[in-house]
Amino acid sequence: MIVPITPFDRLVSNSSIISVGIDRDAAAMNAANTTGGVTNDITRLSLKWPSVRKYDNDKLAFGSPSPFASISNPEYVWSTPISNGQFTSYAVASKIVTTSPEDPRISMNVNLVAFADNAMTAQISLFEETGSMYTKVAVQPTGLDNFILIAGTPNDPTTGLTEGLPYNWQDVRVYSTFFQVPVTPAVTRNFKIVISFGATNYLPSNLIEENPAGLQFIADIYAGRV
Amino acid sequence: MLHPMAPFQRLISNGGTVFVGVDREEAEIYAANGTGGMASAVTMLSLDWPALKKYDNDLSPASPSPFSGDANPEYIWQPPISDGQTRAFAIASNSFTVTGLFIPPITTFERATFSVCLSAFSDNAMTAKITLYEQVGGSYVKVPAQPAGLGDFILVAGTPNTSSTGLTETIPYNWQDIRVYSTSFTAPLAVPTGAPRTFKVVISFMATNYLPIAPVPGNPAGLQFIADLYQEVDEVIG
Numbered sequence: 036m037i038v039p040i041t042p043f044d045r046l047v048s049n050s051s052i053i054s055v056g057i058d059r060d061a062a063a064m065n066a067a068n069t070t071g072g073v074t075n076d077i078t079r080l081s082l083k084w085p086s087v088r089k090y091d092n093d094k095l096a097f098g099s100p101s102p103f104a105s106i107s108n109p110e111y112v113w114s115t116p117i118s119n120g121q122f123t124s125y126a127v128a129s130k131i132v133t134t135s136p137e138d139p140r141i142s143m144n145v146n147l148v149a150f151a152d153n154a155m156t157a158q159i160s161l162f163e164e165t166g167s168m169y170t171k172v173a174v175q176p177t178g179l180d181n182f183i184l185i186a187g188t189p190n191d192p193t194t195g196l197t198e199g200l201p202y203n204w205q206d207v208r209v210y211s212t213f214f215q216v217p218v219t220p221a222v223t224r225n226f227k228i229v230i231s232f233g234a235t236n237y238l239p240s241n242l243i244e245e246n247p248a249g250l251q252f253i254a255d256i257y258a259g260r261v
Numbered sequence: 262m263l264h265p266m267a268p269f270q271r272l273i274s275n276g277g278t279v280f281v282g283v284d285r286e287e288a289e290i291y292a293a294n295g296t297g298g299m300a301s302a303v304t305m306l307s308l309d310w311p312a313l314k315k316y317d318n319d320l321s322p323a324s325p326s327p328f329s330g331d332a333n334p335e336y337i338w339q340p341p342i343s344d345g346q347t348r349a350f351a352i353a354s355n356s357f358t359v360t361g362l363f364i365p366p367i368t369t370f371e372r373a374t375f376s377v378c379l380s381a382f383s384d385n386a387m388t389a390k391i392t393l394y395e396q397v398g399g400s401y402v403k404v405p406a407q408p409a410g411l412g413d414f415i416l417v418a419g420t421p422n423t424s425s426t427g428l429t430e431t432i433p434y435n436w437q438d439i440r441v442y443s444t445s446f447t448a449p450l451a452v453p454t455g456a457p458r459t460f461k462v463v464i465s466f467m468a469t470n471y472l473p474i475a476p477v478p479g480n481p482a483g484l485q486f487i488a489d490l491y492q493e494v495d496e497v498i499g
Contacts, residue, residue, distance in 0.1 A: 039374035040266060040445050040493045082432045085311035090389070090416035090440050100412035101444045142266035144491040146378035148441050157316065180325040184316035200308040207439045208316050209380050211489040212326045213266055255443040257376035259266030259493040 042102035043143065043258040044129045046230060047109035048251050050076040052127050055114050059124045059158065060171075063231040066126035067162040067169035074125055076110040080152075080247030084111075085207055087150050087251050103255065111249040113234075119246055120192040120238045126231035128162070128169075129256055134216055134224045141216040142259040145228065149252035152204035153195060153237040154187030157230065159212065164225040172226070178214030187235075195237025195246075230254055262371070262494070268327035269375065269492040272352050272464060273334035274485050276302035279352050281339045285390065286403075288351035289465045293394040293401035300337040300350055306384075306481030310336075311439055313380055313485050328489065336483035338468075344480050345424040345472045351465035354490060356396070359448060361455020361499065368499040370450040373492060378443040379464065381486040384436035385427060385471040386419030389464065393448065396459040404460070410446030419469075427471025427480075452499060464488055 046052070053074045056062030065071030079086070088108045093099045114123040134141055145159050159179055162169040175181045187203035188194045194203075216226055236248035272278070279300040282288030291297030305312070314333050321330035339348045359371040377391055391411050394401040407413045419435035420426045426435075451458045470482035 039372060039447050039495065040376050040491065042376075042443075042445055045443075079433065083309065083437075084433070085437045085439055086433070087439050087441055090418050090442055092417045093442055098412070098414065099416075100410050100414050101442060102410075103443065140265065142493070144266060144376050146376075146443060146489055148380050148439065150439075178325050178327075182323070182325050184324075185318045186314075186316050201305065201310070201312065205310070206312045206314045207380070207382075209313055209487045209489075210316055210319060210326060211271075211328065211378060211491075213268060213491055215265070253441045255376075255378055255441075257266075257443075257445055257491065259374070259491075261263050261265045261493050261495045 040257050040259045043256040045103040045106050046127045046129060046254040047106060048112045049110040050074050050112060053112055053125050056124045059156065059231045059233045062124040062126035063160060063229045066128040067227050067229050074112045075115045077113050077249055079111060080249060084152060084249065085150055085205060087148055087207060087253055109251050109253055111251045113248050113250060117236060117248045119236060121236045121248065123234050125234065125250060126229055129228040132216055132226040134218050136221045138260060140218060140260065142213055143216060143228065144213040144257040146211040146255045147230065147252065149208050151186065151234045152247060152249050154189040154203055154235045156189050156233040157184040160229045160231065162227045162229050169227055176214040176217060178212045184210060189233055189235040192235055192237045196240055228256060263496060264494045266491055266493040269490040270354050271328040271331050272354060272488040273331065274337045275335040276300060276337060279337055279350050282349045285349050285465045285467050288349040289392060289463045292351035292353040293461050293463050301340055302335040303338050303483055305336060306483055310384065311382055311437060313382055313439065313487050334485050334487050336485045338482050338484065342470060342482045344470065347421065347467055347469045349467050350484060351463055354462040356459050356461050358457050358459045359451050360457045361451045363455050368455055369496050370452065370455065370499050371494055372450060372497050373448045373494050374445060376443065376445045376491045377488060379486065379488045381440050383418065383468045384481055384483050386421040386435055386469045387484065388421050388467045389416040392463045392465065394461045394463050401461055404449065408446040408448065410444045416442055421467055421469040424469055424471050427473055462490060
């Protein structure tokens with residue numbers, strides 16, 4: 036049956052849902068299959084950091100009409116211990132999207148807002164249950180395209196040696212896209228949307244005594260069935 | 262007619278798209294009707310401000326995002342900037358129309374549903390509201406009963422009615438918080454006759470510049486936002 040656009044999932048950074056891995060692909064596999072280690076919540080290590088958060092009254096108690104009004108603000112996360120020039124990887128998986136013979140066509144809209152100190156890559160990927168595991172769909176749908184988003188210079192932590200105000204970590208990155216979940220007539224298929232990040236802690240310039248690192252994000256997913 | 266979920270529009274803050282008014286309602290009406298004064302783009306008045314930006318390579322044609330061809334938002338304000346002032350801003354989406362088809366004895370109505378995801382920065386505090394407007398006669402007016410999911414709800418960040426918060430606020434400041442909100446809603450159907458109805462989605466802001474602590478030189482103010490709208494149209498039998 037056809038239904039209007041409905042909220043599907045809000046994914047926020049916190050240690051209970053984020054998996055880590057040796058690289059972004061490994062973290063994505065871990066998140067999709069709930070395996071491997073999880074990350075750590077960290078405090079706001081720099082008071083200068085921006086934060087990604089809800090409006091103060093976007094809560095059920097205040098009558099917010101948002102479908103995500105009951106969900107908590109994201110935390111800052113990192114794979115501790117923090118070190119200079121460190122590369123880390125994180126991923127989070129949505130709940131399961133099921134396509135059924137009676138309900139074949141599902142479109143998904145993903146909205147991502149993310150902060151990283153210092154640089155990051157991000158990727159939105161579709162995973163499918165095959166056998167007893169979720170694996171990445173070999174040919175990603177149009178709208179996802181296996182595209183890796185880049186903020187700053189995640190492969191070059193020496194940027195931190197020369198960077199000046201305003202810094203890359205002041206930029207909160209906003210992205211959205213949509214795609215159709217693949218269908219096979221008369222077959223039920225299960226998918227998850229996985230959002231993975233590679234986050235880099237730049238080398239500090241000599242003048243800076245501390246070198247904090249953190250990642251924070253909110254991702255809102257909506258589904259349509261026409 | 263049916264169409265699956267598709268990008269409808271990205272709305273961003275810049276000097277060419279955002280209207281001002283003496284209050285929220287006036288700014289909304291100006292935005293919906295394309296009349297009245299416009300906001301001004303301002304530079305990054307404080308180098309400490311956060312910025313809302315696309316990823317560096319979210320560019321057309323490489324990026325698969327439907328909005329990859331859109332520019333980054335700008336900071337805006339209605340100058341001159343002064344201590345303790347509150348300014349009203351609004352932006353309107355493109356219009357969309359729903360109709361009904363009458364094949365006796367059944368009328369089929371188009372049903373347009375949206376997801377809206379808003380990310381916004383304000384120095385210092387703000388309210389924000391997402392409101393549906395409808396074309397009535399020659400102008401757009403607010404739909405009296407707002408759809409579920411919009412609900413005439415005013416979002417609040419900081420203390421927009423108390424500019425003296427700035428006298429005692431300490432780091433981290435409210436202006437460091439990027440506010441993220443999303444919702445979905447369904448536009449009213451073209452009942453009962455199927456005669457076309459035309460709407461716009463209007464997003465309005467009231468932004469307040471807190472009073473500065475005496476030792477702080479300069480008291481910048483600015484608003485910046487990105488709002489992404491996606492739409493699906495299905496049909497229901499009336």
